[in-house]
Amino acid sequence: MPDTEEAVLPAPESRGAWEAGEGGGPPPWAFGASTILGLACTGWRAMPVLVETVVDRGLPHFVVVGLPSTAVREARERVRAAVRASGRRFPLHRITVSLSPADLPKEGTSLDLAVALGLLAASGQAPAPPPGWAVFGELGLDGSVRPVRGALSMAVAARQQGVTHLVCPAANAREVALLPGIRPLPARRLDDLLDWLAGPVLPPPVPLPEAAGDPGAPGPPAPLPDLASVRGQPWARRALELAAAGGHHLLLLGPPGAGKTLLASCLPGLLPPLDGEAAIEVTAIHSVAGQLPPGAGLIQRPPLRAPHHATPVAAMVGGGKVPRPGEASLAHRGVLLLDELAEFRRETLEALREPLEAGHVTVARLAGAERFPAAFQLVATANPCPCGQPGGRCHCSERQVARYRQALSGPLLDRIDLQVRVRRAALPPTAAGPREDSRTVRERVEAARQLQALRFHRLGLSHPPGQPPVNRWLEAGDAARWAPMGPAARRLLDTLYRDASLGLSSRGLVKVLRVARTAADLEGRDEVTVDDIELAAEFRFPPGW
Template identity: 50%
Template sequence: MRPKIVVVTGRGGTGGELVRCTRAVDLMLARCSSAALRGLEAAEVNVEVDIAPGLPGLQIVGLADAPGRESRERVRAALRNSGFRVPLTRVIISLAPADLRKEGPAFDLPIALGLLLASGQLAPERLEGVWSAGELGLDGSLRPVRGVLALALAARRGGARALVVPAANGPEAMLVEGLVVWPAEGLSQVGALLDDPVRASPCRPAAALAAAPPPLELAEVRGQAHGRRALEIAAAGNHHLLLVGPPGSGKTMLARRLAGLLPPLPHAEALETTQVHSVAGLLRPNTALLQQRPFRAPHHSCTGSALIGGGAIPRPGELSLAHNGVLFLDELTEFRREVLDQLRQPLEEGEVWISRSRERSRFPCRVTLVAATNPCPCGWFGDPQRACRCGEAQRQRYWSRLSGPLLDRIDLQVVMRRLEADDLVQPYAVGRADGVERRSTQAVGQRVAAARQRMVSRNPGGCPNAGLVRADLQRHCRLSLEGLDLWRQAIQGRRLSARSAERLLRVARSLADLEDRERVEPAHLAEALTYRSFDQLQTTEPGGN
């Protein structure tokens, strides 16, 4: 019997090899392309399928045991239930390169397509240069997978002719310009798509632009003028903020209003934030671009890897999920100290590196941190009317739970007081007009946007004031003699470290931007000094003010 010659397909140019089979049945080797996530990026993975004589069996190598077994069962059932034939012979599927760690069900679709190709149910030229990813249901339906934006970027880099993804991931994949995306509901539709993409392609799924809920209203926060002003400065210059106050003073309420003061995400930043959420598997089906700045508030019981990121195949943590937005650590003293300490370096550098024996993954994390805490265990230290029941030793222990180095990285500290009765009852007065407009989220947001505009056009690379390095700080924060004097006195009088002294100047720069001033003036420095009130509280007598 003459050997049958069959053609193997592969990504643009890599296919075309000839394989000789010794039997006149369709036994062959096939190859198709997909990608595996590595941190925020994706790397090309070749799914190779070899159909050989032998007892029926399907073996997957290159995927961890359990996911491999599960994938095998899903693919078999999906093929059968979509009207395709499952080869009744020995099949080996290899996901190469073998030394790249892979996980997740996204390889179901390329495995199924490889099987169809190798068993002659799909013409090789149809799959030429086509990348794919998607989880298969037993009925052959395609379920969304995580990280599709990164996969689509890898496909474009790899010169893919088209990318087949589950329909629910379509809008996300289509964010990548210059890449042809074929979204499909199920395996049978993928078959039809590969046969005739024009006829089988449904109209492009509309990206669900989830109606953004209106931002929380800042004017609802009564009193607390110092806290509200600090929120405005934090938003203007991306300064980290600590709110300290008794129970019910509005710390949580205030912190939740910060994201609403920040300007909308520029496209490049929105894309990066979307990619982080996509890799974490948190992007909702049919969502394209995340247009709102994230606000993440992890619980204080969270672990270091939940906060910073981690896992055998690293995934982003809450810190990176807050990228370009706000990370809120409520009840700061309840977080484990070693967890808080892990924040130091990423907060400074704007990125997290997670090392594993085989690879290092990088996740971005440029966030504005807001932390809130009570001043002491009973919550009333420093209140003029309510006595604090904690002893000095108890208070010191409580404060020592706050990581000193972390506090050193916080530019704005605000000690809030209990809400005055007048502030609380005023809004209920008949015919009252109290200038709410000036305090509204919209008005403050406009002031913040104008200040940020100035900041971005002046600072190199659009760096926020909070991240100015020393050379730029010196260039953009020149002080008059009076200003220098005030700064010197503050450093000496409050025994500020070099880091804290420069933080003061950065806050003063944001205050000048909010006032549309070219120069940092003594008044800005003086106001900046009022945002070190937690330092002062710690040296106050109990009940003192």
């Protein structure tokens, strides 16, 4: 047999004689080489891995090289058992499997199927896959093919390599089918793959699943709270609309029972649905994190993540020996709701500074650094003090209040665009009367975002690649272009910056101008007026709040 993957299979009678132990040893075709395109996840992305297998003369030995993790090295035992369970002969010779690129660590069990197929192809027991095929999946000892995390990310990486047919576990097939331009070949057992390679018949196309909402369960997404359920609170409702239209961060401060959490939960319902590429990106992140239920469709609604206040830093921004996405990345292109903000650990909140401004987070480990997308909108709620009671009903000492607010550092608060005091509503929640629902507000939000997209395009303004062009990303150096204003508005802006009672930093002033820009967009105006700036300034807490 030639030392290439194009080698033809031996005649059936020759194969049978060898398997029967006749002829005094293996024939020449028992030794060869093969190259299979496999896939493995690294961070939240996947990478193509060339699985090169050589079966050579020598003492029985099975070695995997190319920086394999423990799970990858253990594939030797899974492959050995699965090959025998599939009725094939495991070669008792020297077997070397190289995973290329050899200088990058390989994690997980997704390379099992590629290693098994490479072994069978190199030993002449199966033909190698044709060009345009790639393989991934975990093997069971009985020859079954089991699902793995990150199937959609692997499909994206395979498509970038020009792959048209992707052999995958049957449980991952619908997830792979979400990506256009690539055909999944669902395998339940190793035998299925060997049968496809031996004959011209392929499995039927995989049907697309229905679109999913928030991860949790396949099927119709759970309904989100509607603004129609909020009675009163016009100031907080206005802040929610501004936050949704411009992608701004929001803090709601008020006593218990004022409706802060309900208001915050309404924000995802005001955001436009995710477009095609954004939905694929968000779904891929949840798949890698193991948060995507089997058979679920694309996540087309902005995700809402509400971690507990005891969440540590690694779970919030991502981490682990092999870095995985945290809550900040799972909320990418959606909303990160931090209820009872002051109860979170200070180091956990401080770790959010980078993603709040840049839209991504970098996790560094000894093996290297991994950059995760984290362009979320922060909406946080907090009580003014430990007891949470307003006015003269509060019995907290100054020391208790100061200690309670220590978690909210000045630099973190300065990064929050909209800071709102929520008071007890004047009307009970059961009161009758007309209420504006989320759908009506979302229509205004979408119209304002269309104006922002046109402005970014017309003026050539920059924003992070792959992120929607919203006012959150406007840069101070271009303010004269994206915020045209009259002399009175400019004088007011200068006055606000010089007013020591407001304590506006340079960053804070830019955030005031961004919110004012959003207020003008909601009114359909290009010019930023005095009223817009006054409104934006009202949403900033003074020093000693």
